Amino acid sequence: MSILWPAFALFALTMFSVLRLARMRFAAARAGRVDPRYYKVFRGEGEPPELAAASRNLTNLFEAPTLFYAGTAFAFAASWFALLAYWIALGAALVAGR
Numbered sequence: 001m002s003i004l005w006p007a008f009a010l011f012a013l014t015m016f017s018v019l020r021l022a023r024m025r026f027a028a029a030r031a032g033r034v035d036p037r038y039y040k041v042f043r044g045e046g047e048p049p050e051l052a053a054a055s056r057n058l059t060n061l062f063e064a065p066t067l068f069y070a071g072t073a074f075a076f077a078a079s080w081f082a083l084l085a086y087w088i089a090l091g092a093a094l095v096a097g098r
Helices: 004-031 049-063 066-077 080-096
Strands: none
Touching: 004 049, 004 066, 066 080
């Protein structure tokens, strides 16, 4: 069961990002920094840079972790050896990403 904790943490981070982006968008619309109609079809003036960055971050959280979740499911179903190999691969990916 401990292999699922990283997946739960990533899911929590994704949900936190969803709520944060929603709060930021509502605040920007209330302050008049962005036209609320922009979010209907995502056309027009666009978002301020901080909203665009938060939006792109959320998009990345939906796209990139697919292999992470697949690896988690594999490690959950496999033996401790697969779990060890999974963590080594994750560590290598973190080092390579720096």
